[in-house]
Ligand SMILES: O=c1ccn([C@@H]2O[C@H](COP(=O)(O)OP(=O)(O)O[C@H]3O[C@H](CO)[C@@H](O)[C@H](O)[C@H]3O)[C@@H](O)[C@H]2O)c(=O)[nH]1
């Protein structure tokens with residue numbers, strides 16, 4: 026046996042004496058749980074005192090600012106509390122596969138059905154899916170007990186073709202791995218590594234692999250299978266199915282094809298191959314297909330009929346097996362019915378290859394896939410994360426003591442398959458159960474199988490299974506059992522997270538919400554763990570608030586954190602962040618990756634969570650229908666970036682303004698926390714500044730996004746200024762009546778240049794909005810100008826009437842209007858008009874800062890002549 030001998034003597038385990046003398050697995054609570062619990066108490070006290078302050082303040086006076094901060098902190102505190110569930114009893118497990126064969130002979134190993142899902146040959150290259158399949162077909166396990174089912178939701182002949190080629194290559198690859206005890210059994214991973222068996226043999230296999238790869242990639246590039254690739258009658262028959270007129274990717278009959286049969290097909294050394302079955306379930310435009318959950322349920326049924334293995338592995342097509350002995354590890358748990366009677370599934374962590382050093386997009390998701398599962402493992406077990414998970418088939422048919430009989434006996438987990446997988450009867454039934462109307466009026470998706478109703482079918486299905494009473498196990502080996510691909514562009518990461526956000530909220534606000542249903546079914550800690558995910562997207566609120574509010578207030582010279590709170594805030598911040606960082610590093614993380622991780626948290630908060638929440642709220646039937654066709658398509662790229670850039674610019678300006686203030690006034694004036702927050706924002710936004718200003722490669726920020734965000738920052742700032750200066754100024758600023766020189770105390774606090782900026786921004790922004798998409802921008806501009814002038818005249822006149830003559834002279838606006846019209850009519854294009862108008866407003870406002878009437882007119886006329 027190739028297992029590394031593990032020293033078990035020194036390990037204190039909780040294995041009970043009723044178990045076998047040589048354990049298959051052990052469990053050890055982590056020592057940090059004590060510290061975690063103490064810290065949770067201390068931190069709770071700090072939170073209570075924060076809310077004491079908050080409540081006092083709210084009673085004293087309720088403003089938008091104090092209310093937003095209150096709600097933000099409430100959400101942060103709640104999310105913190107849910108996070109504690111993971112920290113109360115984290116455990117580490119170990120398995121001893123070297124003991125396995127003392128209890129279970131190799132010939133008695135249970136059969137395994139392995140499901141691989143793919144959906145789009147252009148987004149998920151078929152050669153990679155073939156690699157995934159080969160890596161699991163090559164498990165160190167009795168071949169005749171392995172069945173690999175590939176679900177192709179894309180219904181593509183390209184994928185089908187790739188697998189026919191893959192089946193042929195497998196007959197070389199499997200014996201090659203077996204004879205040479207290769208660890209990397211995913212061909213692509215093996216040929217990427219430097220490992221060499223023997224130069225000749227390596228070369229030969231590599232050539233075969235490369236030629237298969239080129240064939241498949243060429244086919245994908247052409248978009249179809251060229252006739253020269255189809256050599257046998259069987260192939261011709263197969264592909265003819267794809268070429269009928271009714272066959273499109275959204276609409277086609279069910280296809281089930283046995284590519285390898287473990288009773289007939291042998292490899293080049295004469296050993297039987299595992300079963301390999303290609304399935305594309307039926308799709309009709311009018312019938313909902315329930316995405317991956319629908320595909321998995323079709324797989325559960327088809328596999329019931331063909332092999333009905335008691336254990337099922339689900340795997341995404343972008344993940345391959347990295348350890349040939351994984352199945353033995355799984356058996357250590359799943360065959361131990363004695364001590365784990367209700368164990369429903371064993372989840373392996375999602376781990377990834379090809380992460381860069383800093384993991385800039387935090388794709389590792391260390392908390393989601395590593396830290397939190399070991400926390401849940403000490404409770405009732407980890408959630409299901411969609412891939413790398415081994416289920417008892419039985420879990421798909423009701424709770425441990427509430428078995429639900431499927432509608433036909435052939436689907437029952439206890440049914441014994443006695444017909445060959447390619448018999449006509451079997452194939453007919455397989456086609457029948459993968460039909461798109463098969464599930465009508467059955468329990469599939471509601472009480473049986475994977476559950477429908479959420480875009481995160483994995484999270485939701487695992488949750489429902491655990492509510493039914495199934496326990497689960499987290500199995501983390503030092504050699505990753507599976508390795509996956511990560512999205513490599515920010516937009517992909519953000520879109521993925523947006524999709525998750527919508528799916529999570531769907532569960533959070535359903536009648537099965539973890540907060541209500543979950544806590545009742547599994548207790549407070551498990552319920553809280555699941556609630557942590559369900560309400561993940563709600564983080565958008567505090568993150569957005571803290572990204573904007575302190576800086577806007579700082580720029581408007583309003584302190585929002587009274588001085589006595591300083592240390593409380595600092596403690597709350599450092600406490601949560603410090604603990605998070607420590608957790609991260611203790612789970613084999615590095616500081617730099619933690620930094621990326623927290624930055625991505627903020628970034629997701631300002632984009633994925635924000636947009637995900639918005640989309641969830643406005644989601645109607647129309648939109649969910651669009652999802653049906655568009656799950657892989659997220660055309661909206663730039664809007665996801667906009668709030669991020671606005672926050673980046675705003676925080677930078679506020680931070681610099683704050684520093685300037687310190688230098689000028691030689692005091693902090695209660696702004697210390699706001700300056701710290703703005704500074705923190707700046708630190709996290711560094712990649713955005715470079716993307717906007719310094720970079721010139723293709724990955725830089727699109728100039729359009731930068732401009733839109735800048736204008737919006739100005740507008741946001743203008744609105745905040747207007748809001749803080751009260752109604753009068755806002756009316757004036759919107760109508761273009763310039764700064765107030767003789768207002769109340771509050772108005773005096775606003776330096777005039779700021780008011781001007783705000784006028785220019787607001788007016789300019791309104792103007793841009795108006796002339797956008799207009800056929801004749803010059804004409805539209807004239808109309809707009811006359812409105813502008815007329816309104817300002819009305820406001821000024823009424824001001825004069827009510828409050829006495831203002832210091833600002835307005836008659837010259839009339840004189841000028843004619844000239845302006847004249848000019849505009851001769852300007853060539855919208856861009857020029859636009860510039861002219863913006864300059865006009867600026868000059869107009871600028872000239873009004875000076876006090877005397879005469880000076881105002883002179884300056885205005887001078888600037889008007891020289892600049893316009
Ligand atoms: O209609 C569909 C849609 C997707 N898939 C497959 O589902 C898998 C996951 O989809 P993907 O787009 O890669 O989603 P990710 O966000 O990358 O995946 C994570 O999130 C998903 C939803 O929570 C889980 O299903 C996955 O296991 C988990 O890795 C892939 O193999 C797809 O081919 C289908 O089979 N049919």
Ligand SMILES: [Mn+2]
Nearest residue numbers: 341343509510
């Ligand atoms: Mn994926």
